[in-house]
Amino acid sequence: MNFNSIEFIKINTTFLWIILVSNYIIAQDWETPIIKGYGEVKFFEQAASQLNKQLDYKLIFDIKSNQIKNGINKGLWTIARTLNLFELSGIPRKKIELVASIHGEATFITLNSNAYQDKFGRDNPNSNIIQQLNENGVKLYVCSQANSSRNINNGDLNINVIPALSGIAVLSNHLLQGFILMPN
Template identity: 45%
Template sequence: MKNIFILLGALTISFQFNAQEWQTPAIEGYGQVKYYEEVAELPDTSLTYKMIFNIENEKEKEGVNVGLWKIARTLNLLKAGNVVHKKIDIVGVIHGEATYAILSNEEYNKRFKTQNPNLKLLKLLKENGVTIFVCGQAMASRKIKKEDMNAYTEMALSALTVLPHYQLKGYALIP
């Protein structure tokens, strides 16, 4: 009987440990999360999560643009929190120092002598319903033509018009 209690205790501890492992339930390989059920606040599955991400920094996290990584993490957290796909509406707008993330592999390689590390993540985000815009003004100032873009982003007139447009439509701004 004592052995059964020891075994049950070990299994319980093992289960709790494994339940708190890093995971990527929505965007495989990016934006890892640890999910906890026993917290004071969890995503409200009755809400629709409408968010606009302002991506202006060239910093990287785990080899990709930190703003794109943040979108992946948000999707992973919402999925881990049982928010259904149809209740998630995420838009990102890339501008400023982050603008080069939208380049095709060929153009990125011409400019930086390496492959664009953001393409796989941009593809996964698009496949998961995320719309990524790039500021046309930022493209112009960096001498990026529309044909230099990758297939996973869309050109907008400017970030200065996209950001308030979505906020006025009820999207929460995520800096």
């Protein structure tokens, strides 16, 4: 097979373009612009489905698992990722309202440092992210029914967590107010 110079240049140019684009995508760093150190994201400007800057985002997260992601509760990590994606997408903060209903196996993540230390013999790995989420407007509710069944008093809770009558009350009230339930 005999290639002429123009065909060779076209093939090489196409190959070089593929390498450059691939390297850009691969080399793009993970970012945590809002919740520092948690919920790492990469922004892809050319991705087909983007967040819409015109919409109001009212989202509720049902956190009931004690599953871990990068050393913290996976549900909290997911909320951090959501906020970080909104930031990189340019969604105005006034258009974002995030709430979490924490109950079931996840209840212990809401303990303050002393109570967590007493229960598990170590610092609560979720304390920092809970504080950052609170500082960025996320409302974190914990089910008082779950607290009671685990002998947790309100004085044992992280100050950035709000005791609610129940997880059911938090979820149903917010869903009826137009919040969208986010998968976890």
